[in-house]
Amino acid sequence: MVGSVANGSGGAVVLANGKLEPLAEELIQLDVSSDCGLAKVENGVGNGELGGEDGEGKRAIVLGRNMHTSSLAIREPDVDEEVTGEGEAYMASVLARYRRRLVERTKHLIGYPINLDYEYGALAQLQHFSINNAGDPFIESNYGVHSRQFEIGVLDWFARLWELEKNEYWGYITNCGTEGNLHGILVGREVFPDGILYASKDSHYSVFKAARMYRMESIKVKTLVSGEMDCSDFEQKLLQNKDKPAIVNLNIGTTVKGAVDDLDLVIKILEESGFKNRFYIHCDGALFGLMLPFVKRALKVTFKKPIGSVSVSGHKFVGCPMPCGVQITRREHIGALSKDVEYLATRDATIMGSRNGHAPLFLWYTLNKKGYKGFQKEVQRCLQNAHYLRNRLREAGIGAMLNELSSTVVFERPRDEEFVRMWQLACQGNIAHVVVMPDVTIEKLDSFLHELVQTRSNWLQGGRNPTPCIAEEIGGENCACALHKK
Ligand SMILES: *Cc1c(COP(=O)(O)O)cnc(C)c1O
Numbered sequence: 001m002v003g004s005v006a007n008g009s010g011g012a013v014v015l016a017n018g019k020l021e022p023l024a025e026e027l028i029q030l031d032v033s034s035d036c037g038l039a040k041v042e043n044g045v046g047n048g049e050l051g052g053e054d055g056e057g058k059r060a061i062v063l064g065r066n067m068h069t070s071s072l073a074i075r076e077p078d079v080d081e082e083v084t085g086e087g088e089a090y091m092a093s094v095l096a097r098y099r100r101r102l103v104e105r106t107k108h109l110i111g112y113p114i115n116l117d118y119e120y121g122a123l124a125q126l127q128h129f130s131i132n133n134a135g136d137p138f139i140e141s142n143y144g145v146h147s148r149q150f151e152i153g154v155l156d157w158f159a160r161l162w163e164l165e166k167n168e169y170w171g172y173i174t175n176c177g178t179e180g181n182l183h184g185i186l187v188g189r190e191v192f193p194d195g196i197l198y199a200s201k202d203s204h205y206s207v208f209k210a211a212r213m214y215r216m217e218s219i220k221v222k223t224l225v226s227g228e229m230d231c232s233d234f235e236q237k238l239l240q241n242k243d244k245p246a247i248v249n250l251n252i253g254t255t256v257k258g259a260v261d262d263l264d265l266v267i268k269i270l271e272e273s274g275f276k277n278r279f280y281i282h283c284d285g286a287l288f289g290l291m292l293p294f295v296k297r298a299l300k301v302t303f304k305k306p307i308g309s310v311s312v313s314g315h316k317f318v319g320c321p322m323p324c325g326v327q328i329t330r331r332e333h334i335g336a337l338s339k340d341v342e343y344l345a346t347r348d349a350t351i352m353g354s355r356n357g358h359a360p361l362f363l364w365y366t367l368n369k370k371g372y373k374g375f376q377k378e379v380q381r382c383l384q385n386a387h388y389l390r391n392r393l394r395e396a397g398i399g400a401m402l403n404e405l406s407s408t409v410v411f412e413r414p415r416d417e418e419f420v421r422m423w424q425l426a427c428q429g430n431i432a433h434v435v436v437m438p439d440v441t442i443e444k445l446d447s448f449l450h451e452l453v454q455t456r457s458n459w460l461q462g463g464r465n466p467t468p469c470i471a472e473e474i475g476g477e478n479c480a481c482a483l484h485k486k
Contacts, residue, residue, distance in 0.1 A: 204251075
């Protein structure tokens with residue numbers, strides 16, 4: 001053994017020669033309390049997407065810390081590195097500390113929809129291979145170290161879930177939900193080159209990014225308090241643009257409020273407004289694409305309805321250590337997008353070139369292990385735990401909202417950035433949320449609630465400061481301020 005981290009020795013590494021090497025300060029610091037580099041920026045300045053263009057007024061957003069103050073330098077190996085092993089020891093110590101930090105940070109991960117409940121030990125044996133699925137999943141390239149057989153197994157599973165026949169779908173495993181959106185909207189644009197993109201203002205930022213990248217005309221549609229697309233505003237905007245086809249981004253779970261847009265109503269409005277056979281719907285199911293099919297009473301996302309594509313993130317509800325996603329579209333659409341590539345002996349119909357060949361293995365493994373039944377159970381548990389959290393928040397006098405088909409609990413933004421960072425809460429304006437994933441247990445929620453109630457009493461000065469009103473964001477019936485509480 002070359003070197004090991006001296007546990008509890010105040011940040012030093014034992015080298016092979018027995019000497020102690022102190023660790024750089026930035027490695028020792030594991031707390032999240034310092035606010036170095038914390039920048040307060042006025043919303044709207046150089047930031048079109050989040051700006052006050054909806055008449056919401058100016059509001060400060062807090063950006064994360066400047067990483068350059070704590071980056072880990074690359075050290076040039078010593079000439080006699082092989083003899084002293086100092087470099088190895090340095091790296092081992094850095095990694096051991098990093099691992100400890102990951103364990104701690106993972107314990108407090110509650111604000112982002114990442115399912116940590118997985119066990120992939122069986123796949124460790126494959127990590128030494130450079131698996132790459134560059135190109136079209138259905139056409140084997142000359143690059144032989146691939147996992148296309150797993151990728152297509154996964155795609156078949158999703159196509160069946162969304163009711164598209166094997167010979168009628170096309171799809172691929174993406175690098176993330178964003179890539180699915182970039183692809184789905186591009187397919188829509190290729191099918192209707194002069195189409196206008198319609199998306200609710202609560203859509204993920206990647207949707208508006210796609211519009212900018214593709215230089216598409218785009219129209220933001222208003223939302224209801226729930227975060228759902230306001231269909232009367234949608235209809236009005238459609239009628240003002242009847243001369244051009246419509247490309248619609250439909251949210252199956254919005255990022256902040258977990259709202260599900262009403263697919264059936266959107267289709268009805270399109271058809272009744274003169275857009276029959278002149279629209280393309282991309283369903284952004286990054287968050288709930290895989291949860292919705294298992295929720296009773298939920299609307300159904302299916303290719304039996306006139307939709308063009310559906311995408312989902314693999315690292316969110318499914319649970320996967322690396323970011324990935326799934327994109328499914330109709331085979332008839334993909335020809336418009338594809339180009340043959342001689343160099344690879346395959347076809348280019350994806351956004352990226354090289355594609356992660358490990359991700360399909362992880363997805364394949366999870367789908368096999370859990371199956372429909374497993375996912376169904378997990379979805380039910382998430383919804384139950386989300387109700388538990390919402391109820392407990394309300395009992396504590398904290399306004400909270402939970403959409404019916406969702407496990408995202410929205411509540412008043414904590415006034416304590418340290419607490420926000422500790423629990424990695426995603427905040428927007430006056431609200432924050434917790435996304436209840438399968439790994440978020442009642443115990444985790446209880447410990448979160450306990451800390452929240454304590455620190456909240458500090459910033460409300462034991463009740464001397466009034467409970468903030470967030471009726472505009474979550475509705476009066478969910479708000480706990482003096483005016484709205486019952
Ligand atoms: C997370 C999310 C995305 C983006 O997915 P990534 O996998 O993070 O790229 C897109 N849409 C919605 C609604 C999301 O919640």
